[in-house]
Amino acid sequence: MKGIVKLNNTLTSTATGEALTAAMGKKLNDEKVAKSGDTMTGLLSINTGNSWARMQFGTNDGSWKMEFDPKGAASRQMNFNFNDSTGERTFILFPALEKGVNQLVAYQSWVNEQNPKNRSGIDLDTATTPQFFINAKSGYVSAVDVEHAGLILGYQNDCSQIIAAGGNLWVRGSDANPISKPEDWSEWKRILDEKNGVLKSDFAHSRASNGYQKLPSGLILQWGRVSIKNDSYIATTFPIAFPNTCFNVQTTIDIPRAMRGGDVVSAHVGDISRTGCSIGFSENSYGGERPLYWFAIGY
Structure with a gap:
């Protein structure tokens, strides 16, 4: 009817022939976001679909933008960029986050503290x-x-x-x-050490016929040669004394030909100590002197 306006007291109607009530007008005014100096509560959601979601903050000579990758969980990436008045863009790019791995963005003062120059x-x-x-x-x-x-x-x-x-x-x-x-x-x-890359005392050695080799673990290998008459037993001194103990000594006799069925030759050790041992040679078919070689291990 002419001169009569139907009022609508809701904000959800799509009617085109009704007027909003004063109460609903006040509600809109109370809940609007002011262009300057306002406060919002709750969650503000910005969804741009397949485009980068952006928030822009103006300055006197350009603007800052926060950008969020639309791929979301597939990328987990965001950037800051500054657009100056000439159109040039400068970025702060953050690498994509790994799912379930939290990252810490460090302040420059903390980074400086990690510099060894600042930790004296x-x-x-x-x-x-x-x-x-x-x-x-x-x-x-x-x-x-x-x-x-x-x-x-x-x-x-x-x-x-x-x-x-x-x-x-x-x-x-x-x-x-x-x-x-x-x-x-x-x-x-x-x-x-400055010359050899490894500490020489850890690999000290003597390459003599009666010599030794020290190892970094503390083990020492020693070897030598003695000449013994048949059925004799002589004392032998190691090139260096083992600091703690000698674990074992092995000896081998030098025979210049193949053994025959009735031949018996025996080389043996005893009296083992940190500084030396005794080496013997027994046989039933050789006469004279024979060379015996020995090998010792200890630490």
């Missing part, structure tokens, strides 16, 4: 946090030069420390719980 003057006797460092304040091996660098591996109650200086490398460790004082650590051990 530490006390190695109490330091167990994994890190690089230079020029420790205390706890370092006394043989290093003034300038040195190092690495700490492990955690509070199981830790190793490595120091490099002057072409040499030292290492020490501890499994005290907790590690808190100098006595908790092993002695510093030099494992590399």
Whole structure:
């Protein structure tokens, strides 16, 4: 009827011949987002389908944009980019996240702390946090030069420390719980030298006919040759003494021809100690002197 307007008190109607009530108008005004200085609560959802979802923030000379990859779970990637007034774009690109793996974005101050140049003057006797460092304040091996660098591996109650200086490398460790004082650590051990790459004392040797070979594990191999008359027994001294013990000595006699059925030849050892042993030779078909070769192992 002319002059009469039907009112609608909802926000969901699609009617074209009805007017909104004042109450619904107030609701729209109360819930709108202002162009300046407003507050929103709850979740704001922006869905752009197959296009990168973007939020833009203007500046005096361009704008920042946050971009989100539309592939979603297949990519898990976002970027920041700045568009200046000339149209040039500068990006901060984040690598795609791996599913179920959380990542930490570090502040520059934290990154700087991880730089060994910024980790000098530490006390190695109490330091167990994994890190690089230079020029420790205390706890370092006394043989290093003034300038040195190092690495700490492990955690509070199981830790190793490595120091490099002057072409040499030292290492020490501890499994005290907790590690808190100098006595908790092993002695510093030099494992590399500046010329040979390995510490020569760990591979000390003598290539003489009566010689030896030291191994890094502490084992020592020794060998030699003696001449013995038949049915004799003589004392033999090792080229060097074993620091702890000799595990075993083997000996072999040099026979210049094939053995015959009735031949009996025996080489044997006894009186084994850290410094030497006795070697004997018995036979029933040879006369004179024969060379015997021996081999010993210990540590």
